[in-house]
Amino acid sequence: xxxxxxxxxxxxLVFALYLLFSAFTGPWGVWAPDELLAGGVLALVVGWVAGxxxxxxxxxxxxxxxxxALFLVYLVxxxxxxxxxxxxxVAWRVITGRIQPGIVRFNPELATDFGRTFxxxxxxxxPGTLTLDVDDATGDFFxxxxxxxxxxxxxxxxxxxxxxxxxxxxx
Amino acid sequence: MxxxxxxxxxxxxxxxxxGAVALLRFPDxxxxxxxxxxxxxxGSIFSVLAVAVYGIARGGGEGGTMAIRAxxxxxxxxxxxxxxxxxxxxxxxxxxIKPFRAVVDRLEEAGKEGR
Amino acid sequence: xxxxxxAGGLALLGAIVVCMVRLSIGPTAADRAVALDTINTxxxxxxxxxxxxxxxxxxxxxxxxxxxxxxxxxxxxxxxLEGGLP
Numbered sequence: 283x284x285x286x287x288x289x290x291x292x293x294x295l296v297f298a299l300y301l302l303f304s305a306f307t308g309p310w311g312v313w314a315p316d317e318l319l320a321g322g323v324l325a326l327v328v329g330w331v332a333g334x335x336x337x338x339x340x341x342x343x344x345x346x347x348x349x350x351a352l353f354l355v356y357l358v359x360x361x362x363x364x365x366x367x368x369x370x371x372v373a374w375r376v377i378t379g380r381i382q383p384g385i386v387r388f389n390p391e392l393a394t395d396f397g398r399t400f401x402x403x404x405x406x407x408x409p410g411t412l413t414l415d416v417d418d419a420t421g422d423f424f425x426x427x428x429x430x431x432x433x434x435x436x437x438x439x440x441x442x443x444x445x446x447x448x449x450x451x452x453x
Numbered sequence: 454m455x456x457x458x459x460x461x462x463x464x465x466x467x468x469x470x471x472g473a474v475a476l477l478r479f480p481d482x483x484x485x486x487x488x489x490x491x492x493x494x495x496g497s498i499f500s501v502l503a504v505a506v507y508g509i510a511r512g513g514g515e516g517g518t519m520a521i522r523a524x525x526x527x528x529x530x531x532x533x534x535x536x537x538x539x540x541x542x543x544x545x546x547x548x549x550i551k552p553f554r555a556v557v558d559r560l561e562e563a564g565k566e567g568r
Numbered sequence: 569x570x571x572x573x574x575a576g577g578l579a580l581l582g583a584i585v586v587c588m589v590r591l592s593i594g595p596t597a598a599d600r601a602v603a604l605d606t607i608n609t610x611x612x613x614x615x616x617x618x619x620x621x622x623x624x625x626x627x628x629x630x631x632x633x634x635x636x637x638x639x640x641x642x643x644x645x646x647x648x649l650e651g652g653l654p
Contacts, residue, residue: 462576493610
C-alpha cells in the first residue's frame with residue numbers, strides 16, 4: 283500500500299512536470315492530445331521504476347504547501363538580497379584584488395540530509411562562501427571563505443540568516 | 454516592460470563579463486570558483502529573466518512557450534550550478550591543491566586528525 | 569526587440585572568449601574544469617538569448633538539454649579528479 287502511494291505520487295509529479303514542459307503545443311494554446319498521451323506513458327514508467335527511491339529518506343514532509351510558500355518567500359526575500367549584496371562585494375574584490383582566503387569550520391546544527399543540502403546550496407550560491415565538504419556524522423560544514431575575519435567563526439558570521447531559514451523550510 | 458528587459462540584460466552582461474575577468478585575475482582554483490561560477494550564475498539568471506519577461510510581454514502561444522522554457526532553464530541553472538561547483542571544489546581539495554595564501558585550512562587539519 | 573537581445577548574447581560570447589584564455593593556460597586540470605563549467609553556464613544563457621532574438625524556440629529546448637548534460641559532465645570530471653574512477 284505504501285509502495286503504491288509512493289509510486290502514484292511520483293507519477294503525478296512527473297506528469298505535472300511534463301505538462302509544464304509541453305505547454306502551448308496544442309491548437310488552442312493548450313496541450314496537444316499526443317503530448318498528453320506521451321506524458322502519461324512516461325509518468326507511468328518513471329513513477330513505477332523510481333517511486334520507492336524518491337521517498338526513501340522520509341521525503342513526505344517536503345510535500346506540505348506551507349514549506350513551499352516559505353521557500354518562495356525565502357527565495358525572493360532574504361536569499362536574493364544576500365546574493366546581490368555578496369555579488370557586489372565579490373565584484374569589488376575582482377576589481378581591486380583584495381582577498382584574504384581560508385577554509386573555516388562551523389556547525390549549523392542541522393540534523394536531516396535535506397536541510398544540510400539546502401544550506402550547502404544556499405552557501406555556495408552566494409559568492410564569497412563555498413561549501414567544500416560536510417561531515418556526515420557531526421554535521422560540520424567546511425567552507426572556503428574569501429574574506430576570513432575570524433579563524434573559527436560561528437554559523438551566523440559566515441552565512442547570516444540562512445541556517446534559521448533552512449531549519450524552518452527543510453527540517 | 455521594455456525598460457525592465459534593458460535593465461536585466463545590462464545587469465546580466467555586466468556580471469557575466471565580471472565573472473570571466475575574475476577567472477583570469479584570481480590566484481587559485483577556489484577563488485576562481487568564487488568569482489567565475491557565482492558571478493556567471495547571477496548574470497545568467499538575469500539574462501534568462503530578461504527573456505522570460507520578453508516572452509510574457511509578447512504574449513500568445515510563442516511568447517508563452519518562450520517564457521516557460523526560459524523559466525525552466527533558470528530553475529535548472531539554480532539547481533545544478535552550486536552542486537557542480539561544490540563537486541569541483543571538493544575534487545580540487547582531494548587531489549591536493551592547497552588554497553593560495555590561506556589564513557586557515559580546517560579541512561586539512563580535520564584530515565590529519567584521521568577522519 | 570531583436571537588437572538588445574542579440575547584443576546581450578554577443579556580450580556573453582565575448583565573456584566566453586575571455587574564459588577560453590583560462591581554459592588554455594590554466595596551470596592545473598581543476599582550473600581547466602572550472603573554466604569549462606563557466607563556459608557551459610554562459611553557453612546556456614547565450615543560447616536562450618539568441619533563441620529569443622531570432623524567434624527560434626528550438627534553441628531554448630537545446631539550452632535546457634545542454635544545461636542538464638553539462639551538469640552531468642561536470643560531476644563526471646569532478647569524480648575523475650577526485651580519483652574515484654578506475
